[in-house]
Amino acid sequence: MATPVRTRWGDTGMPVELTTFVGRREAITAVRAALSEFRVVTLTGIGGVGKTRLAMRVATALRRAFADGVWFIDLSAATTRTALDASVIEALRIHDRSGHEAADVILDFLSERQVLLLLDNCEQIVAEAASLINRVIRRAPRVRILATSRERLWATGECVWRVPPLRVPDPDLRVGGARSAPAPVQYPALVLFAERAAAASGASPDREDWPEVARLCRRLDGLPLAIELAAVQTRVFSPGQLVRRYDERLGAMGTPDRTVPDRHRTLEAAIEWSYELCTPHERLLWSRASVFAGRFGLDAAEGVCSGEDLPREEVLDILAGLVDKSILVPEEELGELQYRLLETLAQYGATRLRAAGEEGMLARRHRDWYLQQTEKMATQWWGPDQLDWSRWLRREYRNLRAAVEYCVTTTGEGQAGLKLTAGLLPHWHAGAEASEGRLWLERALAADTEPTLARAMALRSLASICARRADYAPAEAALKDCHIVARHLNDPLMVARAHSVEAELAVNQADYATVLARAKQALACPEYAGGPERAQLLAAVIIAHAMLGHYDEAVSAHEEAERCSVEFGGHADLVWALAGRAIAEFGAGDHQAVIRYARECIRIARDYDNVMGLATSFLLLVRSLVAEGDFGRAAELLGARRQVCNELGVPALSEMESAVNDALAAQLRAELGGTPFEAAVARGYALDLDAAIDHALGIEGDEPGRSADAGTADAEPSLLTPRERQVAGLVARGLSNRKIAEDLVISPRTVEGHVDHILTKLGFTSRAHIAAWAARQGG
Structure with a gap:
C-alpha cells in the first residue's frame, strides 16, 4: 500500500496535492483528515472514478462535526456564474429580500455558520467556482469546502486529492472455500461487481468466476462506473465472455491522440458498449x-x-x-x-x-414542454390542484430555470421568456429563490419590450418580488410600466392586478390607508372581484385592518378569504390571511384564537414551503404565549424559531419584526431570569426542523389524558405497508423526518405523508405513540 505523497505549496497560496492508492475506506479517513487541516479540499479524477460517491460518504461521516449542517450542491447544470450562484442559493434554501447581489447574499448567509459545503461537478465552471470559494473562505471563517472536479480549481490554499480507482487483484486470483464463495473484501472492485451483478441477475459470481472477474476489473482499471455497467451485462454474458468482449472493443478503439489516458478509453469503451447493447x-x-x-x-x-x-x-x-x-x-x-x-x-x-x-431541436422541445406546463399551471393555480402544482414547481425548478435561460439567451424567444418567468411567481412568492427570480424577470423584460399581456404580467411579478424584499423604488417603477401596458391593452383585469400589487407594496411600507384605497380600486373590476385572484388582495386587506385596529373588518375580510378558498380550492394565500387574522385576534386580546390561527398558518405554510409565513407564524405564537404567561414555552419557541429560520435560510427580520423579537426576548429574560431563559431558548434551538414545527403545533408529545397504550395500541402490523412499517421503526429510534428521508433516500415530505398515514391507520395522535407501538412490535 503506497503512503500518501504530499507536496506543500501552502505558503504561496498554491494547491497542496495529495495522492494515494489506498482503498475506499482508507480514502474516506484520509479525506476527513485533509478537511481537518485544510479549509478547501478538491477531489479530482476522471468521470466514473467515484468522486461524488466518496465525497458523499465523507460528508455523511462528518455531518455531526458541523453545527449548521452539511450541504450538497450539484453544479452539473451550472455553466455560468449566474447559474452557479442560483444553484448555491437554491441548495442552501436562502430566502433573501435584501436586494443585494447573489454572491453577497450567499456570503452573508454563511458568514456566521459552521457548515461543510459539498460542491459537486465543478469542472465546467472552474474559474467561477474558485472565485466564489475564495470569497467564502475570506468571509466565512467556520465554513469548509469539499469539491469534486475533473481538474483542480486553483482556489487559495486548496488541497487536491486525486481519487484513485478501486483496488483490484492480480489476474490469477485464487479463492478457496465453497462454490459460492463471496467476493474477497480486500478488493472493493470485486465487491462492487458482485453487488451489482446480484442486483441485475439475481446471483453473485461463483468461485471459479473470480479470476475472470478479477481480469475484467483490471481491464476496467477499477473504475466504479465501468464496473457497474459491466456487471449489469451478467444477465446475458458470463464474466469470461465479458473479458473477451471488452478486450476486443478496447483493441478496436485505437486513437491517434497519444495524450488520451488509458482510463478515458476504458470508460469510453464501457459506456459505448452499454449504449450498443x-x-x-x-x-x-x-x-x-x-x-x-x-x-x-x-x-x-x-x-x-x-x-x-x-x-x-x-x-x-x-x-x-x-x-x-x-x-x-x-x-x-x-x-x-x-x-x-x-x-x-x-x-x-x-x-x-x-x-x-438534434441538440437544438431537443432544447427547443424541452422549453416548449415546460412553457406549456407553466401555462397550464397558471390556469389551474387557484383551483383544487394548487398544492400539487406547488410541489411540481419545486420538483421541476431546475428544468424550468433551464427553459428560462434558453429563452433569454436565444434570439426571438423573448415572449416565451416573459410567460415562463411570470408563471414562476408562486414559487418565488413562497420565499424560495426570490433573488434569482428578480434576476430572471429583469433579463426577460430586457430581452423583449413589446407591450403584451406577457410583459404586463412579468412587470407585475417583478413589482411583487421587489415589494416583498422592501426594495420599493424598483417595485414602483415596475408598477408604473405595468399600468402603461395594461392601459395600452385596454385590459381592466390587468389594471386590477396592478392595483393589488400596489396594495401589497403599501403593506410592506406600513401605509395601511393606501392598502385599503388600492384594494377598493382593484375590487371595482367585476372580473377581479368575482375571481380567485382576489385571495391575494384579501390577505393584504386583513393585515391592514388588523394593524389599524379595525378588528371586525379584519374578521369579515378573513371570512371572505375562507369563502374564496372553499369556492375555488386554493389555499396558498390563506397563509397571510391567517396571519392577518391572528394579528387581529391579538389586538382584540383573544390569545387562544391567535394560537389557533397561527398554528393553522404553520400547517399550510409547511405544505406550500412558505418559509416567510412560517417565520411570521412562530413570532405570533410567541407573542400570545407571553401574553398568556406561558413564559417557558414561549422562550423555547423563540429558540425553535431561530432554528427554523437558520435551517430554511430565512433572511434577516424586517425592522418591525426585529423590534418585536427583541422586545419579546427582553420580556422573557426579565420574567424567567437570564440562565433559565437561555436554557429554554437553547432547548428550542436544539430541535431539528420537523421537531420545531411539531413543537409549535403542540403535537410533539403525549397528549394529556392519553397514554401511548391508548387507541389501537394492539393494532396489527399488517395495517401498514412495508414502507410504513420501515418508517415506524425509524420513528421509534428517535429519527426526525429529515433524517428518515436521508436514510431511505426519499423526500422529507414523503416521510411526512407516511407518518400521517401511520397515525391515521393506528388511531394515534403523536410520534411517541408510534414509537411505543413499534417497540412492542419488535422495532
Missing part, C-alpha cells in the same frame, strides 16, 4: 434525456423525448429498460418517482444528441 428506442431516450437539468418525471420524458421515432406509449417501458441497465437512476422526489442520468452518462448522451444534429 441498448435497443434503438433506449438509445434514443438515453440521448434525448440528456437535455434535462437533473431529474425528470415520466410525463416530462413523454412530452419532451417522444416522437414519430419514439412512440409516447412506449416511453414507460423504455425508461424501465434503462433503469434495469443502470443507465437511469430512479429517485423519489416530493411524492413522485423521478429519473436521473449519471453525469458521465448524461455527457455521453449529449454527445450522441449533438452528433445526430
